Amino acid sequence: MSHDPRTEDLGFARVDLDRAARTGDAEVVYGEGKTPEQIVSILTTLHTHHPDRAVLATRLSHEALHAVEAAGAEVDRVARAATLGPLPTARGTVAVVSAGTSDAPVAAEAALTARVHGAAVDTITDVGVAGLHRLLGVRDRIEQADCVVVVAGMEGALPSVVGGLVGLPLVAVPTSVGYGASLGGIAALLGMLNSCAPGVTVVNIDNGYGAGVFAARVARQSARDDR
Structure with a gap:
């Protein structure tokens, strides 16, 4: 059987080496x-084939974070994720x-996903609707972005409020944070x-990667269109 240069068979997985060529996105x-x-093994295989760009690993256990860090990856313990290889030059901004x-x-x-996929990021934290003044105080920062990711649990009201304040592409991420009836x-x-x-797009629960x-x-x- 002929070898397919777009994949590498590691025995337990067939690693996709062609993602960037198809979509322009990072390997994950x-x-x-x-x-x-x-x-x-997968992370280092992808890095070997694409040493000029970052490879992203998500949803890592405590043990996996230690293992990839020992292999040379940069780890983000809050995100439970890691990157191996250089991040791309940023084009456009995500809030x-x-x-x-x-x-x-x-x-x-x-x-982290947005950065690995080639955007600059402005992170704005702790501006939930229980204290609306906090959100209004950062409205100007949000308006400077090309796209907004809004992450919220409980009743998930924050994306609606942000969507009513700015006319930007917005992707909402529901989280599994909340008491019993949050389900x-x-x-x-x-x-x-x-x-x-209007204009609120929604991804699956806890899917920060998809939103990024x-x-x-x-x-x-947006950055390309501004040239």
Whole structure:
């Protein structure tokens, strides 16, 4: 059987080496369910084939974070993620806006993902709707961005408020933060899907990665259109 240069067979996984050529996006390893050794193997394989750009690994356990750090990766313990290789030159800006400190891991995953995918990031934390003055105080920073990621748990109201204040592309991320009736983020998800603010796009619960990719693509495109 002929070898396909777009993949590498590691025995336990067939590693996709062609993502950047197809989509322009970074190479990514989803760490959940993989052993630390498997994650290191995939990460270093991708880095060997693409040493000029960063490879991202997400949803890493404590043990996996130690393993990839020992292999030379830069780790973000809040995001439970790591990168190996140089980050790209930033084009466009993503504002990552989070409601509370409990939402920090998902917001950090979104922010790191956006950076790895080629956007600058302005991180704005702890501006939930329980203290609306905090959000109004950073409105000018949000307006400077090309795309906004809004991360919130509980009832998921923050994206609607932000969407009513600025006319930017906005992707909402519901988190699994909240008491019993939040149903592990379903309440926030439904609240965001039913937003009365126009232009709110919603990703899955706790999916900071998906939001970061979307926002970075918007930011890169906006930067190209501004040339």
